[in-house]
Amino acid sequence: MQTMMGFxxxxxxxxxxxxxxxxxxxxxxxxxxxLNIGPFFTLPHRTAPGRIYRGMESLTESSLAMGxxxxxxxxxxxxxxxxPSLFKEAVEAEGYGFHHYGVVHDDxxxxxxxxxxxxxxxxxxxxxxxxxxxxxxQSPDPVHRGYLELIPYTEAMDEMxxxxxxxxxxxxxxxPVRDFG
Numbered sequence: 715m716q717t718m719m720g721f722x723x724x725x726x727x728x729x730x731x732x733x734x735x736x737x738x739x740x741x742x743x744x745x746x747x748x749l750n751i752g753p754f755f756t757l758p759h760r761t762a763p764g765r766i767y768r769g770m771e772s773l774t775e776s777s778l779a780m781g782x783x784x785x786x787x788x789x790x791x792x793x794x795x796x797x798p799s800l801f802k803e804a805v806e807a808e809g810y811g812f813h814h815y816g817v818v819h820d821d822x823x824x825x826x827x828x829x830x831x832x833x834x835x836x837x838x839x840x841x842x843x844x845x846x847x848x849x850x851x852q853s854p855d856p857v858h859r860g861y862l863e864l865i866p867y868t869e870a871m872d873e874m875x876x877x878x879x880x881x882x883x884x885x886x887x888x889x890p891v892r893d894f895g
Contacts, residue, residue: 715820717867720876722785723818725867729875730816732789732863734801738777741790745781746890751788753881754781757894759794764847767799767838774799779891780875782882787816787875800838800850800861814850814861818871822849822864829864837861844871 717725735741738756746752756779765772774797779790791813793801804813819825826849830836833854841847846866853862865871881892 717820717872719818719867719872721782721787721872721879725818725820727817728815729785729818730787730789730814730863730865732791732813732816734791734793734804734810734813736792736810738779738790738792741792742779742891745788745790746887749783750887751783751882752781752885752887752890753892754779754788754790754890755878755881755892755894762840765799765838765840767803770798772797772799772838774801776801780878780894782879785879787878789816803837804860808859812860814863816848816863816865818865818867820867822846822866825864829862834862842866842871844868844874846871 723729742754746754756777758777759775760777761773761775775794777792777794781788791801793799796802829851834851837850837852839847839849845868848866849864851862851864
């Protein structure tokens with residue numbers, strides 16, 4: 715089964731490219747002013763209860779922002795502490811920059827065995843406000859830098875991402891940083 719989402723992308727495809735940044739405000743300025751991508755919707759200083767990193771709970775505090783360029787969502791993430799996390803792991807291994815691709819699946823749990831069968835390793839998971847839990851996997855191939863995030867399709871997720879995508883259509887640069895709500 716493949717569901718077409720309101721922002722023009724089907725499930726089972728990459729819908730998101732994410733980056734870990736040192737300074738979210740500076741990154742937002744660059745993306746909105748220099749690259750003319752926006753608007754971005756921010757969720758500041760979030761601690762996600764239930765976030766798991768390499769088998770242990772990770773109560774790291776992070777902020778994130780989401781915006782669209784075309785039908786691709788851009789996610790920017792800043793970690794505010796030194797707690798162990800997949801964000802900190804990526805920065806220590808590769809520096810700031812690319813972190814993961816996000817792929818939406820109608821049923822994340824159903825597709826996990828296929829990924830495990832290809833050698834992917836579970837790195838972490840996080841419950842999300844739109845329902846379900848995202849899962850982060852690491853490729854067995856060292857050529858593939860970064861992680862793969864499996865995002866559960868829910869109507870709430872589709873509605874929220876579609877709203878962000880609609881805001882980007884014809885965006886004129888005003889109100890570049892908005893509340894996640």
